[in-house]
Amino acid sequence: xxxxxxxxxxxxxxxxxxxxxxxxxxxxxxxxxxxxxxxxxxxxxxxxxxxxxxxxxxxxxxxxxxxxxxxxxxxxxxxxxxxxxxxxxxxxxxxxxxxxxxxxxxxxxxxxxxxxxxxxxxxxxxxxxxxxxxxxxxxxxxxxxxxxxxxxxxxxxxxxxxxxxxxxxxxxxxxxxxxxxxxxxxxxxxxxxxxxxxxxxxxxxxxxxxxxxxxxxxxxxxxxxxxxxxxxxxxxxxxxxxxxxxxxxxxxxxxxxxxxxxxxxxxxxxxxxxxxxxxxxxxxxxxxxxxxxxxxxxxxxx
Numbered sequence: 001x002x003x004x005x006x007x008x009x010x011x012x013x014x015x016x017x018x019x020x021x022x023x024x025x026x027x028x029x030x031x032x033x034x035x036x037x038x039x040x041x042x043x044x045x046x047x048x049x050x051x052x053x054x055x056x057x058x059x060x061x062x063x064x065x066x067x068x069x070x071x072x073x074x075x076x077x078x079x080x081x082x083x084x085x086x087x088x089x090x091x092x093x094x095x096x097x098x099x100x101x102x103x104x105x106x107x108x109x110x111x112x113x114x115x116x117x118x119x120x121x122x123x124x125x126x127x128x129x130x131x132x133x134x135x136x137x138x139x140x141x142x143x144x145x146x147x148x149x150x151x152x153x154x155x156x157x158x159x160x161x162x163x164x165x166x167x168x169x170x171x172x173x174x175x176x177x178x179x180x181x182x183x184x185x186x187x188x189x190x191x192x193x194x195x196x197x198x199x200x201x202x203x204x205x206x207x208x209x210x211x212x213x214x215x216x217x218x219x220x221x222x223x224x225x226x227x228x229x230x231x232x233x234x235x236x237x238x239x240x241x242x243x244x245x246x247x248x249x250x251x252x253x254x255x256x257x258x259x260x261x262x263x264x265x266x267x268x269x270x271x272x273x274x275x276x277x278x279x280x281x282x283x284x285x286x287x288x289x290x291x292x293x294x295x296x297x298x299x300x301x302x
Contacts, residue, residue: 032167032181033199034255035191038120040098047094048108049262049269056093062086063249064093064112064258067237068272072247074220074236080218081302084137085234089115091257100124100255111271111285114249119195122255127206128198130223130232130250130257134298135194136161142269147193150209151175151200171198203230210296214221218246221287221302224278224295229262229288237272245272248285261286 058064067073076082091113096104098113100122116132118124124132131149138146147159155175157168167180206225213222223232235247251258263270263277265284279282282291 005132017085018260019102028287032193033195035188035195036120037117038100041096041102041104042098042102043093043096043104044092044094045096045106048106049264049295051262051269051271053113053175054111058092059092060087061090061112061235061260064090065112065235068245068270070239071237071272072239074238078222079087079141081134081137081236084140085220086132091115097256097259105256107259108264110172111262112258114258117260118255118257119198120243121195123195123198124251124255125202125234125253126251127202127230129227130206130230131197131201131231131257132194134221135197139190149201150196150205152202153200154205154208157197157200158159158191159190160191162196163189168196175200203227204299206230207296210298212293213295213297215275215292215295217297218244218275219276219301222295222297224285224290226250226290229290231285231288231290234260244275246275246278247271249271250286250288 005240053066055064062073076086090153093112095113097107097110098104098118098122100118107170116129135147135149136185136217140142144160146162147155150156151168151170153173153175155168158166159281163185164183165179165181166177169178200249203225204227210223210225218233220233220236222271229250229252230249231248233246236244236251249258250261260271263273273285274291278295279301280292283288283290
């Protein structure tokens with residue numbers, strides 16, 4: 001009888017140890033996401049609208065879009081986020097909008113598509129694409145201390161700590177930081193970090209990390225965000241009267257490449273949205289409606 005009890009205790013200990021190991025493995029897998037780039041479908045389609053300001057041969061934001069007559073681009077400092085966006089490579093003019101699942105869709109509002117990768121699990125949607133551009137800019141500049149974003153629950157996911165092996169354990173609305181990996185400063189680990197942020201951040205977290213500004217203050221890098229959608233100011237031009245126009249970009253559900261939006265609500269289709277439009281109490285950008293109180297600046301801006 002005593003021998004059976006000892007065997008039973010050993011079996012129980014073994015089971016407990018195995019369950020502990022399985023639990024640790026499950027936590028490790030959960031807190032260590034792995035980012036994989038989707039295989040995007042790049043194909044041309046006949047454009048529904050010919051935009052007068054588009055130079056088809058241009059392969060960056062600055063060379064693809066000329067400002068409207070009488071307007072000049074605002075100055076962009078060397079190394080600034082504005083310069084980063086203006087020099088961002090574009091897919092060839094007339095490219096259908098690539099979707100994360102390998103398909104491509106036609107969108108009447110798509111004026112140009114950024115040559116940007118998208119994760120294969122479809123997380124890189126509207127707010128996520130803006131977070132991705134902010135983060136990639138700082139990563140390219142080596143300003144790793146500025147790569148930190150809130151989850152929708154308000155908790156912070158910090159890249160410098162992630163590089164040191166810290167990870168975020170998320171259970172519903174609860175999250176906490178735990179040591180769960182070895183230090184790793186590789187680009188793959190940076191992408192893994194972004195996947196975690198993108199998975200748990202969104203329009204609500206962007207609102208928490210930003211402040212409402214007036215249309216007069218609106219500049220490159222600012223965004224227009226409500227609870228369901230967000231778009232970003234990607235370029236800006238001004239005329240002699242001080243009147244401004246803007247190029248505006250977005251992604252959406254299902255996850256597609258970040259792209260410049262066409263304004264179809266005026267007398268002629270254009271990629272440049274007027275300042276007067278954004279001064280209205282309620283206004284339309286592409287297929288989405290916003291209010292003036294949705295105009296925001298992330299943290300300290302750029």
